[in-house]
Amino acid sequence: MASLPPVTNLQAFEAVARRRSFALAAAELHLTASAVSHQVARLESHLGVRLFERSAHGVRISAAGETYLSRIGGALSAIAAASEDLRQGVSNSLYVHAAPSLASLWLMSRLQSFALAYPDIALNLSAAHTHSDFALGQVDIDLRYGVPNWPNVVVEPLFEERIVPLASPAFIREHRLKRPEHLLAVKLIQSNVSVVQWSDWFAAFTDKRAPERFAVRFDRAQMSLDAATQGLGVALESTTIAGRHIVEQKLRPVFGLEKAVRVKAHFAVYPARHAKRPPVEAFLAWLHGEASKGQAF
Numbered sequence: 674m675a676s677l678p679p680v681t682n683l684q685a686f687e688a689v690a691r692r693r694s695f696a697l698a699a700a701e702l703h704l705t706a707s708a709v710s711h712q713v714a715r716l717e718s719h720l721g722v723r724l725f726e727r728s729a730h731g732v733r734i735s736a737a738g739e740t741y742l743s744r745i746g747g748a749l750s751a752i753a754a755a756s757e758d759l760r761q762g763v764s765n766s767l768y769v770h771a772a773p774s775l776a777s778l779w780l781m782s783r784l785q786s787f788a789l790a791y792p793d794i795a796l797n798l799s800a801a802h803t804h805s806d807f808a809l810g811q812v813d814i815d816l817r818y819g820v821p822n823w824p825n826v827v828v829e830p831l832f833e834e835r836i837v838p839l840a841s842p843a844f845i846r847e848h849r850l851k852r853p854e855h856l857l858a859v860k861l862i863q864s865n866v867s868v869v870q871w872s873d874w875f876a877a878f879t880d881k882r883a884p885e886r887f888a889v890r891f892d893r894a895q896m897s898l899d900a901a902t903q904g905l906g907v908a909l910e911s912t913t914i915a916g917r918h919i920v921e922q923k924l925r926p927v928f929g930l931e932k933a934v935r936v937k938a939h940f941a942v943y944p945a946r947h948a949k950r951p952p953v954e955a956f957l958a959w960l961h962g963e964a965s966k967g968q969a970f
Contacts, residue, residue, distance in 0.1 A: 678719045680752075685712035686724060687749055690734050690742045744806070765794045767952040771816035774894035775939055776800040778914045780816070783963050790959060794952045802866065802892070807944050813953050815942045819868060827948065829941045829957070832964040834911040835933035836869040839924045844904050850927050853879045860888035860906030864897045868938045871909055878932050898924065911938075 688698035689709060699706040717724050724738035734742070771780055776798065787796065805812040807826065821828045838856060848859050853875070861871060861884060871883040888906045891897045894914050901908035902923045908915075912933070918924040926933075941960060947953050 676719075678716050682712045682716035682719070683745060683749060685709045686716050686738075687742065687746060689713060689725065689732065690738060691746075693732065693734070695732060743803075765952050766797065767794050767814075767956055768797045768799075768812040769814050769816065769956065770799050770801070770805040770812040772818035772939070773800045773802065774914055775816055775818060777895055778898075778917065782917065786963070787956070787959050791952075791955050794955065796956075804942075807947075813943060813947050813950065814956060817940050817942050818866070818938055820938075821940055823942055825944075826942050827945050829961070830937040831939045831941060831960065832913060833935055833937050834913045834939070835930055835935055836867070836874070836909060836911055837930060837933045838874070838907045838927040839898070839910055839912075839915055839918070840901055840907045840927050841904050841923065842925050844901075844907070845925060845927055850907075853928065853932065854881060856907060856927075857881060857884065862897050862900050862906045862908040863887035863890040864894060864908065864910060865890055865892045867894070867909065869909065869934045869936055874909055874932075874934055877934055 684702065685698065685704075688701050689695055692698045692701065695706045695709050695713075699709045702709060704712075713724065720741075722737045722741075723735055724741060726733045726735055777800070780798075784796070784798075787794075799812070804817055804823075805815045807815075816831075817823070821830075840850070844850075844859075848855070850856070850859070863871065871887075875881055875883040889900055891900065894910050897908040897910055898915050898918050900906065901910075902918060907927060908924075912919060912926065912930070915924055919926070941957060943953065943957075948957070
């Protein structure tokens, strides 16, 4: 294994990068600002890269520093969490990372059943659009969204989703939305990260082209759904992810479920070696059981 920088150097760098201040980092680490500065300087010397730009106006992280922080931040958190688990006597820890919309709109409402079924497993859940780097040992399972082009890992689809136009009942009544072509006369909400775009839906169900401009754009399904709930337009989203909104009658499929594009876009991803861990095996079995229950409405 290549020579690793001392952990104390990494901690100093991470604290300065996060706080954007040597003084604040020093207070957090219970060190002097001079000691923190020396720790960072040793790390820069070890790497042969300048991590911060220093000036009379303060400290600014460099482009190389930003990249390095994105790679080691999670690793340091994983080390800290593993150490705390060991101190507390927790042996069955499980680290799961998930796409934000799946985590907030689907997974969170189901976690109580996992906790009841497996009270001895300490679950740690994080969420972000970026995928976890298994080489860093940050997570056991990554619940990813997208096109499954991920080599050297096990990729298991969770469920088939129906992607349909969704709007509030009041919006549908006000604009008298009866046919797909009627959507050209109302505001549409764009979900930038969706694997199914408005152009795909229009091509599947009309002979018209989707508009090129949209009322609002979002990079998370949660925000697209909330915007549709507020009457800002029509969202094109998964009925699985929007299940709670539909059950609570905040949103409704504009043309029913017949005008749906079907996709498999959410996956449980993990290295094959992780499947040997009992907490991983238990979580995957529970996860597929929840996914097999189908729609909530």
